Amino acid sequence: MNPNKRVYDNILQTIGNTPLVKLNKIVADLPCTVYAKVETFNPGNSIKDRMALKMLEVAEKEGKIKPGGTIIEGTSGNTGMGLALAAIIKGYRCIFTTTDKQSKEKVDILKAVGAEVIVCPTNVEPEDPRSYYSVSKRLAKEIPNSWYVNQYDNLANRQAHYEQTGPEIWDQTEGKVTHLVVAAGTGGTIVGTGKYLKEQNPNVQVWAIDTYGSLLKKWFDTGELDMSEVHPYISEGFGEDFLPENYIKDAIDHFEKVTDKDGAVMARRISKEEGIFVGYSAGSVIAGLKQMKDKLKPEDVVVVIFHDHGSRYVGKIYNDEWMLDRGFLEVKTVRDLVGGLGTRRLVTIDQDSKVSDAMELMKKYDIEQIPVMSSGDITGTVTQTGLFRRLMEDIEVKDALVADVQEKELPVVEMDTAVERLSHYINKDNGAVLTKDESGQFHILTKYDILTAFSKG
Template sequence: MMTAVHESVLDAIGGTPLFRLARLGAGIAAPIYAKAEFLNIGGSVKDRAALSMVLAAERDGLLKPGGTIVEATSGNTGIGLTIVGRQRGYRVIAGVSDKSAPEKSDILRAYGAEVVLATTAVPAEDPAHLFNVVQRLAEEIPGAWLANQYDNQANPDAHVRTTGPEIWEQTGGRVTHFVAGVGTGGTITGTGGYLKDTSGGTVTVIGADPESSMYGGGDGSPWYVESIGHFLHPGTVEDRWPKAYRADVVDVFERVPDRESLLTARRLAREEGILAGPSSGTAVAAALRVARGLGPDDLVVVLLPDSGRSYLSKVHSDAWMRQWGFLEEGDTLRHLLDGAGPLVAVEADATVGEALEALHGAPGGVAPVVLARAARPFGVSAAEVVGAVSREALAAALADGGAKPGDPLGPLLGPALPTVGVGQSPDEARAVLGEAHGAALVLVDGRGAGVLPRAALAHG
């Protein structure tokens, strides 16, 4: 068979195949096909948006010869922009979240980007927030253009022109359900919108979303699947949603817990031979749910955004999965956790008196202190913990007059408890405690599930 010959790697963006998920979909009447976007030249669906945004910026005179491309990215859009930008002679600066897998920053540098790490775990208005850091860079550098994938209409337009038509042609117009995650919203808006318009409204569009993401109705607290969902820091004043996202395109959301997403991504590799990232796990988990309720005349297409090669240190690492409480095999802490009392958490804006009252029933008299949030139906994420407090420390401060019951808790806050995953062994937990700590916060699916004092681990 003749293979394609291209004059540039940019000509190889798009045209990705569909693979039937025969093993994961065994016993399900409706066929499920995966759109393998990790086979784009930069390893993700974001190559399409990157090329579209750069070409549009050139046409509009926003990006000129010798210019600089600046973007905030969890990794994939930055990689696409770097490949496209360097091919077309631009300097590229990628602002990357410090929560992103380190492999992504390494890949960006390999392609020639300058990487600036910044946090997203602060209110959106904080000058240190990643988006504000890149905004300042774009304003300060002569000839710089901020790609702004979240609001750039060339992002969804890429999928109206390429991804949607490809799926329609590849399925011979038989596609009935399209499943994709929602990050910037560009992929699901463009692809889903095209499929709906072309089918006369018969294609159903399903958003695959982390359980706590706000897109699907969660509380906005942190999750562990990268490049997907809508996070809301409790201190954020104005919650802005991307302009690249059209909520009316999505018919229904499937809200997928992190463990289900991560384990499904691992199954993709082991059962289907597809090494994909964690957001692909979210999308496939959602597609399997949807397909189980359909018949043989239906056809589900699920989009796999990126490669698992960028997550070898995370979802595809047994050690990482155990450390964060997503994998439980062999000798684990589960038996100790089941015997412990319920987790008692104190919010950071509590008073000393309120904290002491909450700690009355805390195991070991120690509690994690977490960022204030009106409700946490999914539990306390490890990312929200800002410190720890003990019953003894509070009682002593009240007794010696160092604090009053109505005083703020902040000045008495100690370091955060060390964390161990429920999938780790008692020996591993004791090693984490060392000699310096009296208790550990045990994580199940990345969220606090209990506090184990040293004494409990001594007999584990």
């Protein structure tokens, strides 16, 4: 791509020459200068556009795919997006296999650009016939004029970054880069970019970010492929349960592991503090860099790769309910608790309804207390405990009006109330509180909601 060109013949010509942006608030505790290579500026919103196009061009040159053929690949979404864009321009069909841990947004985006997507189970061995590796290989054998991309072992993957990403970083930093930090998956980005930078200056340090559940760090440190290291993890787009052929040890100086939680939380911080809407791996890269801050000096110039866009993760790391459910959000206030409830509707009942109606609502929604309404205002509460006591005294009370049996109103607390203060309101006689958000909508918080939030923290 020519960065000075104003008009392009097709979208593929816009791949590359992404900006290098100085980070400020998020790295204020680090002694060095940190720049982010923001790969979301690629047309498919990720760094994978580079290698997707390169691998396809090499395959065409080598005669591995003919006009009208089918591209088949196992992909978490970003490589698929790059391949799908190339396929649109070049006239190919795409079939992608992916895992059920990937975000729904990634799958939907692939379908939006014309790809066929097959979702496979995550928690199986790579050799298992159900794995997304195995399914893609099988389809490539069964479908005529098809090409199995195999980004993990396809050396055009790292070639793309050796020819593009590395030279761009060297040029943009005027040769001053001292460290490259990359979330490592297929190995293409870190090896290709790292190899080029080290050829320009052998002192450049290349640090790989891995996740717990991946075997890459253990392999790098010991040379051993230890399957006991492998277990399910939530982080997306990096980490592996096998060793791709794109890896060259000499191109990398260190591997650092980052937890699922730290990566997710940091991605949200980057978006809020730097105004760069990033994906999971970007959060993990910054979290890993901070873990290694003692290795850095004031004169260092660090370049981190921001692989993909936050839009891929709006249903996951940018969803409070998803984060709270996994214990990734620190619950401090009532607002945090409400955010973790998602779109749960507050169930109420009119005071002129029958007690039997209240009993049906409790059964239907599996709830223990219901606010009582009159002319749009909350006037009291009916509770499971209170109704049980009255029914034991008089079974006919089920035909009475709610107004005749309602108890006092639930306490109403401010959204910014500290969670610890809820103990003043919730006790053995009162199992919930109400809070009102800025739009005037009421939300109920029960003992169960609070216990659940803290059990996952």
